[in-house]
């Protein structure tokens with residue numbers, strides 16, 4: 054009898070860590086036979102061959118083979134036998150032997166080492182019944198592996214002799230058990246989408262182990278038809294897992310893919326890829342693509358004018374509308390298109406007045422009216438040529454016409470027309486009724502429109518206007534009412550963060566609305582030499598000018614043909630005189646060229662222009678403002694000094710009608726003035742819920758939001774009365790955020806109401822609260838079309 058030193062046994066077990074976790078094996082047969090064994094290991098090492106007659110080996114009964122060999126073959130053999138007996142111990146039940154017997158296993162081709170590893174294992178079985186067990190072979194190999202012999206695979210099955218031969222194999226690929234992060238993500242999916250939801254695919258970041266995407270099959274069915282429910286699931290993911298998440302739903306197949314969102318960049322300058330500046334405009338027309346921004350995944354969004362002839366660009370002040378218009382202008386100029394600009398605000402496109410391929414920037418109302426008429430005439434001219442068979446669409450070079458700040462232009466032209474209306478002329482300026490027909494004729498005539506205005510009024514979507522402006526960009530945040538007009542949905546574009554300039558909504562190639570960050574372009578008028586912006590403009594500037602600059606010549610005043618004496622006034626110019634104004638090459642009329650005029654300026658601004666009183670000519674002759682002058686100006690601005698000077702009373706008159714203040718009210722604080730503006734806002738805002746519980750408050754003086762931001766006064770309402778599109782005060786962070794879905798029961802705690810929100814800086818989340826609790830909101834102001 055020998056015993057195996059415990060430390061050696063320990064060393065061997067270390068090779069096979071998994072064995073230590075196995076349940077203790079039944080050793081009854083050993084104990085029965087070797088009741089004198091000194092230790093369990095030693096007893097095991099001295100296992101007998103006995104019991105199973107068909108496989109019984111000659112030197113069996115009652116003797117320990119291990120004991121016999123120990124003295125003969127030394128310790129290595131002894132250790133190997135210990136291993137073998139342990140394997141036999143577990144193997145016999147697997148191959149269907151009721152009792153352990155060494156006949157079940159023979160080993161050979163041992164490697165060197167201590168005690169080495171077998172290179173070939175032959176397993177004898179008695180009953181073929183086990184062959185029906187699918188896991189049989191895997192179980193046998195598992196025993197070898199647990200013993201620390203490494204990985205084996207079946208090399209040969211000899212059914213006649215009922216034996217299996219195993220040889221070493223490469224480590225099989227195992228299913229990795231879920232990390233804690235994965236387990237947690239699956240648990241959250243079950244909470245949000247129900248216990249029957251199954252995660253069918255999952256991606257994990259290699260470095261952090263963080264879950265980055267998941268595909269899930271679920272049985273939520275009709276519940277998911279609600280936009281709000283789907284948004285809540287998304288928000289639930291973002292609130293409980295690292296990162297910001299979005300979901301791509303397939304409601305028809307009950308499938309959803311969740312993925313971590315990437316954040317939009319704050320600013321992306323317009324790229325300047327190499328383009329052929331002399332490309333044939335006719336040949337390249339169909340393939341022209343104008344990239345104007347990127348979506349959340351960094352994919353470029355493009356306008357293809359050959360497919361969608363016109364583009365509508367909507368955006369409130371400060372949203373980045375002008376920069377986006379400049380971005381389109383630069384894009385087209387680089388592709389060699391001639392460009393005409395109606396600049397409703399007069400100053401937005403001045404910097405591009407001498408930009409290559411920009412032919413005309415109309416900056417007076419007369420020029421603007423003339424420009425629209427000429428563009429319309431060009432369309433008609435081309436139509437006629439097609440009708441008479443003198444040309445086809447393919448013969449016309451494309452032209453891009455900006456009609457920017459149309460609402461502004463509209464107001465100006467109506468005002469101006471009251472003076473320029475010819476006798477018997479139409480009541481409304483004809484130019485205003487041309488928009489729809491121009492939009493309709495754009496494709497055939499290849500005179501393409503970029504129509505820009507601040508608000509999506511209903512009149513711009515009447516008739517076929519909607520179809521003729523299928524390509525759209527809305528910059529900044531829309532009101533629910535505006536969103537319905539633009540995107541036929543009260544939700545799309547209503548939560549665009551207001552502090553993210555250049556952020557907007559547009560359509561994909563399939564006309565699906567999508568949030569984008571528009572490319573940015575420096576304004577040449579505001580760019581200083583030697584800066585990054587100026588270098589970028591140099592890169593973007595087309596190297597050749599293919600279309601010369603044009604000027605619209607102011608019509609001459611007409612002599613009064615009915616005059617009988619020298620004192621008669623010349624006949625006033627009318628609308629028709631202006632629209633027929635002559636167009637000339639700028640090079641032919643340097644005397645009229647505003648670009649040359651600006652180039653001749655000294656660029657030293659008269660400092661006196663800084664004061665509003667420059668308008669009145671009151672500070673003339675004083676190049677440097679003195680302290681005395683400063684005091685005078687302060688006097689003008691101080692209400693108590695009213696009537697002190699003529700100039701002061703003049704300023705008061707100027708401001709009085711705008712503010713609508715009585716002279717008594719002029720002494721009140723700025724808070725009182727805010728209250729004055731409130732009335733029209735309140736008059737146009739939507740119906741207040743009839744619960745009577747809503748309270749109206751003054752906007753605090755320090756509120757960052759004023760009525761100009763298209764929201765009404767602050768109200769306290771029940772959570773259940775909050776609506777999509779409302780501004781909601783998040784008291785803990787003291788910030789106004791926009792509610793971006795209609796309130797619905799919380800997914801997890803349905804006794805609570807869930808309000809999902811998005812902030813001006815693009816944070817978002819949801820708030821679960823009892824529906825009777827009160828929150829502070831501001832409703833969007835309804836604007837009549």
Ligand SMILES: Nc1ncnc2c1ncn2[C@@H]1O[C@H](COP(=O)(O)OP(=O)(O)OP(=O)(O)O)[C@@H](O)[C@H]1O
Nearest residue numbers: 320369370371372373374375376554555571572573
């Ligand atoms: N795409 C953009 N990326 C980053 N910043 C931008 C972007 N577009 C605009 N901005 C920033 O926002 C400012 C306002 O932009 P822009 O003048 O285009 O606004 P707007 O909507 O035309 O307003 P307004 O009608 O008052 O001119 C710009 O000066 C610029 O700093």
